[in-house]
Amino acid sequence: MRVSHATPAIVLRSWPFGESDRIVSFLTESHGKLTGIAKGAKRSKRRFVNSLEPFSFVNLRFQDGVHSSLAFILGCELQKSYKNLIASLDKIAVAFYCVEITEGLIAEREENRLVFKHLKQSLSYLESQETSLTFLIGFELKLLRLAGYQPFLDSCRRCGVNRPRLPGPIPTSQMRWHFSLRDGGILCESCCGLRKEILPMSCEALDLMIDLQQEQNLQSINLTLPVLKQMRAIVLRFIQFQMDKEIKSASFLYQFSA
Ligand SMILES: [Zn+2]
Structure with missing residues:
Protein backbone atom coordinates (compact mmCIF):
# COMPACT_ATOMS: atom_id res chain seq x y z
CA MET A 1 0.00 0.00 0.00
CA SER A 132 6.87 48.27 -4.90
CA LEU A 133 10.23 47.97 -6.56
CA THR A 134 11.82 47.70 -3.11
CA PHE A 135 9.61 44.71 -2.31
CA LEU A 136 10.58 43.04 -5.59
CA ILE A 137 14.30 43.48 -5.07
CA GLY A 138 14.06 42.30 -1.49
CA PHE A 139 12.19 39.21 -2.66
CA GLU A 140 14.69 38.44 -5.42
CA LEU A 141 17.85 38.84 -3.34
CA LYS A 142 16.53 36.85 -0.40
CA LEU A 143 15.29 34.08 -2.70
CA LEU A 144 18.72 33.90 -4.39
CA ARG A 145 20.36 33.58 -0.99
CA LEU A 146 17.94 30.95 0.36
CA ALA A 147 18.11 28.90 -2.84
CA GLY A 148 21.93 28.90 -2.75
CA TYR A 149 22.66 31.42 -5.50
CA GLN A 150 23.68 34.53 -3.56
CA PRO A 151 25.85 36.69 -5.84
CA PHE A 152 29.46 36.90 -4.70
CA LEU A 153 30.40 40.58 -4.48
CA ASP A 154 33.37 40.92 -2.12
CA SER A 155 36.20 40.30 -4.56
CA CYS A 156 36.96 39.23 -8.11
CA ARG A 157 35.75 35.65 -8.64
CA ARG A 158 38.83 34.74 -10.66
CA CYS A 159 41.90 36.49 -9.20
CA GLY A 160 40.49 37.37 -5.78
CA VAL A 161 41.43 41.06 -5.87
CA ASN A 162 39.38 42.83 -3.22
CA ARG A 163 36.75 45.35 -4.02
CA PRO A 164 37.59 48.42 -1.96
CA ARG A 165 34.80 50.68 -0.81
CA LEU A 166 35.19 54.32 -0.02
CA PRO A 167 37.02 55.52 1.99
CA GLY A 168 39.33 52.62 1.03
CA PRO A 169 42.79 52.99 -0.48
CA ILE A 170 41.53 53.13 -4.07
CA PRO A 171 38.51 55.28 -4.89
CA THR A 172 35.81 52.95 -6.18
CA SER A 173 35.26 55.26 -9.15
CA GLN A 174 38.71 54.26 -10.46
CA MET A 175 37.87 50.56 -10.39
CA ARG A 176 35.69 49.05 -13.05
CA TRP A 177 33.73 45.94 -12.28
CA HIS A 178 31.64 43.53 -14.27
CA PHE A 179 29.09 40.96 -13.22
CA SER A 180 29.67 37.48 -14.58
CA LEU A 181 26.54 35.35 -14.83
CA ARG A 182 28.58 32.19 -15.16
CA ASP A 183 30.83 32.95 -12.17
CA GLY A 184 27.91 34.13 -10.04
CA GLY A 185 29.72 37.29 -8.98
CA ILE A 186 31.97 40.15 -9.96
CA LEU A 187 35.12 40.17 -12.09
CA CYS A 188 37.79 42.87 -12.11
CA GLU A 189 38.86 44.73 -15.24
CA SER A 190 41.82 42.40 -15.82
CA CYS A 191 39.78 39.19 -15.60
CA CYS A 192 36.60 40.23 -17.41
CA GLY A 193 38.11 39.66 -20.86
CA LEU A 194 38.07 35.93 -20.14
CA ARG A 195 34.28 35.80 -20.12
CA LYS A 196 31.73 36.55 -22.81
CA GLU A 197 28.55 36.78 -20.78
CA ILE A 198 29.48 39.70 -18.54
CA LEU A 199 27.45 42.75 -17.64
CA PRO A 200 29.04 46.11 -16.82
CA MET A 201 28.23 47.13 -13.28
CA SER A 202 28.74 50.59 -11.90
CA CYS A 203 30.35 50.91 -8.48
CA GLU A 204 27.14 52.54 -7.24
CA ALA A 205 25.07 49.55 -8.38
CA LEU A 206 27.57 47.19 -6.79
CA ASP A 207 27.55 49.05 -3.48
CA LEU A 208 23.77 49.13 -3.52
CA MET A 209 23.48 45.39 -4.13
CA ILE A 210 25.82 44.72 -1.19
CA ASP A 211 23.80 47.03 1.05
CA LEU A 212 20.57 45.35 -0.01
CA GLN A 213 22.01 41.89 0.60
CA GLN A 214 23.07 42.84 4.12
CA GLU A 215 20.19 45.03 5.20
CA GLN A 216 16.98 43.45 6.48
CA ASN A 217 15.06 46.70 6.49
CA LEU A 218 15.16 47.78 2.86
CA GLN A 219 13.03 50.84 3.54
CA SER A 220 15.99 52.39 5.37
CA ILE A 221 18.24 52.29 2.29
CA ASN A 222 18.45 55.31 0.09
CA LEU A 223 17.46 54.02 -3.35
CA THR A 224 18.44 56.05 -6.40
CA LEU A 225 16.20 54.99 -9.22
CA PRO A 226 18.72 54.74 -12.14
CA VAL A 227 21.18 52.81 -9.97
CA LEU A 228 18.40 50.60 -8.68
CA LYS A 229 17.22 49.85 -12.21
CA GLN A 230 20.71 48.93 -13.37
CA MET A 231 21.14 46.64 -10.38
CA ARG A 232 17.76 44.98 -10.88
CA ALA A 233 18.47 44.36 -14.56
CA ILE A 234 21.59 42.43 -13.51
CA VAL A 235 19.68 40.49 -10.86
CA LEU A 236 16.98 39.60 -13.37
CA ARG A 237 19.55 38.37 -15.91
CA PHE A 238 21.25 36.34 -13.19
CA ILE A 239 18.00 34.69 -12.12
CA GLN A 240 17.19 33.97 -15.76
CA PHE A 241 20.66 32.46 -16.24
CA GLN A 242 20.23 30.17 -13.23
CA MET A 243 16.75 29.13 -14.33
CA ASP A 244 18.06 28.56 -17.84
CA LYS A 245 14.85 29.81 -19.41
CA GLU A 246 12.89 32.93 -20.10
CA ILE A 247 10.91 34.39 -17.20
CA LYS A 248 7.53 34.85 -18.84
CA SER A 249 5.96 36.95 -16.10
CA ALA A 250 8.89 39.43 -15.99
CA SER A 251 7.53 41.38 -18.96
CA PHE A 252 4.45 42.38 -16.96
CA LEU A 253 6.54 44.08 -14.33
CA TYR A 254 8.04 46.88 -16.37
CA GLN A 255 5.24 49.18 -15.40
CA PHE A 256 6.62 49.38 -11.85
CA SER A 257 9.06 52.20 -11.63
CA ALA A 258 9.20 52.94 -7.94
ZN1 LIG B 1 40.33 39.63 -11.32
Missing part, protein backbone atom coordinates in the same frame (compact mmCIF):
# COMPACT_ATOMS: atom_id res chain seq x y z
CA ARG A 2 1.30 3.42 -0.91
CA VAL A 3 2.07 5.86 1.89
CA SER A 4 0.05 9.06 2.16
CA HIS A 5 1.73 12.34 2.98
CA ALA A 6 0.29 15.57 4.33
CA THR A 7 1.96 18.96 4.22
CA PRO A 8 1.16 22.66 4.11
CA ALA A 9 1.63 23.89 0.53
CA ILE A 10 1.25 26.87 -1.77
CA VAL A 11 -0.29 26.38 -5.21
CA LEU A 12 2.13 27.66 -7.83
CA ARG A 13 0.28 26.84 -11.04
CA SER A 14 -2.47 24.57 -12.27
CA TRP A 15 -3.71 23.66 -15.71
CA PRO A 16 -6.39 21.37 -17.20
CA PHE A 17 -5.48 17.83 -18.16
CA GLY A 18 -7.78 15.73 -20.30
CA GLU A 19 -11.55 15.83 -19.83
CA SER A 20 -11.80 16.30 -16.11
CA ASP A 21 -8.42 16.39 -14.39
CA ARG A 22 -5.98 19.13 -13.45
CA ILE A 23 -2.23 19.11 -13.06
CA VAL A 24 -1.10 21.25 -10.16
CA SER A 25 2.36 22.30 -9.06
CA PHE A 26 2.93 23.14 -5.40
CA LEU A 27 5.65 24.44 -3.19
CA THR A 28 5.29 22.29 -0.09
CA GLU A 29 6.77 22.84 3.33
CA SER A 30 8.23 19.37 3.78
CA HIS A 31 8.58 17.88 0.28
CA GLY A 32 9.87 20.82 -1.74
CA LYS A 33 8.42 21.51 -5.16
CA LEU A 34 5.92 18.89 -6.19
CA THR A 35 3.67 18.32 -9.20
CA GLY A 36 0.54 16.23 -8.92
CA ILE A 37 -2.64 15.26 -10.66
CA ALA A 38 -6.03 16.15 -9.22
CA LYS A 39 -8.31 13.47 -10.67
CA GLY A 40 -11.80 14.66 -11.47
CA ALA A 41 -10.99 18.19 -10.31
CA LYS A 42 -13.33 19.75 -12.86
CA ARG A 43 -16.28 17.64 -11.72
CA SER A 44 -15.56 17.36 -8.02
CA LYS A 45 -15.97 20.93 -6.86
CA ARG A 46 -16.52 19.57 -3.36
CA ARG A 47 -13.15 17.81 -3.08
CA PHE A 48 -11.16 20.78 -4.35
CA VAL A 49 -13.20 23.80 -3.27
CA ASN A 50 -11.29 26.78 -4.70
CA SER A 51 -8.10 25.16 -3.50
CA LEU A 52 -6.29 24.71 -6.82
CA GLU A 53 -6.06 28.39 -7.73
CA PRO A 54 -2.56 29.94 -7.89
CA PHE A 55 -1.24 31.42 -4.60
CA SER A 56 -3.73 29.46 -2.45
CA PHE A 57 -2.31 28.27 0.85
CA VAL A 58 -3.56 24.72 1.38
CA ASN A 59 -3.18 21.52 3.33
CA LEU A 60 -2.15 18.99 0.73
CA ARG A 61 -2.54 15.23 1.01
CA PHE A 62 -0.90 13.12 -1.66
CA GLN A 63 0.61 9.77 -2.59
CA ASP A 64 3.67 9.29 -4.75
CA GLY A 65 2.98 8.12 -8.29
CA VAL A 66 3.70 4.48 -9.10
CA HIS A 67 5.20 4.88 -12.56
CA SER A 68 5.90 8.60 -12.77
CA SER A 69 7.10 11.54 -10.72
CA LEU A 70 3.56 12.92 -10.82
CA ALA A 71 1.99 12.68 -7.36
CA PHE A 72 -1.61 11.60 -6.86
CA ILE A 73 -3.50 14.34 -5.04
CA LEU A 74 -5.83 12.84 -2.45
CA GLY A 75 -7.09 16.12 -1.04
CA CYS A 76 -6.34 19.79 -0.96
CA GLU A 77 -8.01 21.86 1.74
CA LEU A 78 -7.94 25.60 1.44
CA GLN A 79 -6.39 27.29 4.48
CA LYS A 80 -6.05 30.77 3.12
CA SER A 81 -6.78 32.55 -0.13
CA TYR A 82 -5.42 36.01 -0.76
CA LYS A 83 -8.55 37.97 -1.68
CA ASN A 84 -6.93 41.42 -1.79
CA LEU A 85 -4.01 40.13 -3.78
CA ILE A 86 -6.12 38.52 -6.48
CA ALA A 87 -8.30 41.62 -6.71
CA SER A 88 -5.37 43.72 -7.93
CA LEU A 89 -3.81 43.22 -11.37
CA ASP A 90 -0.55 44.83 -10.20
CA LYS A 91 -0.27 42.47 -7.27
CA ILE A 92 -1.20 39.44 -9.38
CA ALA A 93 1.59 40.31 -11.85
CA VAL A 94 4.12 40.54 -9.02
CA ALA A 95 2.86 37.36 -7.34
CA PHE A 96 3.07 35.40 -10.61
CA TYR A 97 6.63 36.62 -11.02
CA CYS A 98 7.58 35.66 -7.44
CA VAL A 99 6.03 32.23 -7.93
CA GLU A 100 7.70 31.70 -11.33
CA ILE A 101 11.23 32.52 -10.15
CA THR A 102 10.76 30.48 -6.97
CA GLU A 103 9.65 27.52 -9.06
CA GLY A 104 12.58 28.06 -11.42
CA LEU A 105 15.28 28.26 -8.77
CA ILE A 106 14.48 25.22 -6.69
CA ALA A 107 14.67 21.56 -7.62
CA GLU A 108 11.78 19.11 -7.60
CA ARG A 109 11.26 17.33 -4.24
CA GLU A 110 14.09 19.15 -2.52
CA GLU A 111 12.95 20.33 0.90
CA ASN A 112 13.70 23.99 1.57
CA ARG A 113 11.57 25.28 4.42
CA LEU A 114 13.14 28.72 4.32
CA VAL A 115 12.15 29.25 0.69
CA PHE A 116 8.64 28.04 1.53
CA LYS A 117 8.44 30.50 4.43
CA HIS A 118 9.80 33.31 2.26
CA LEU A 119 7.18 32.80 -0.45
CA LYS A 120 4.37 32.44 2.09
CA GLN A 121 5.37 35.62 3.91
CA SER A 122 5.73 37.51 0.64
CA LEU A 123 2.24 36.53 -0.53
CA SER A 124 0.87 37.63 2.85
CA TYR A 125 2.72 40.93 2.44
CA LEU A 126 1.11 41.45 -0.98
CA GLU A 127 -2.28 40.68 0.56
CA SER A 128 -1.99 43.58 3.00
CA GLN A 129 0.50 46.02 1.45
CA GLU A 130 1.03 47.74 -1.87
CA THR A 131 3.69 46.33 -4.15
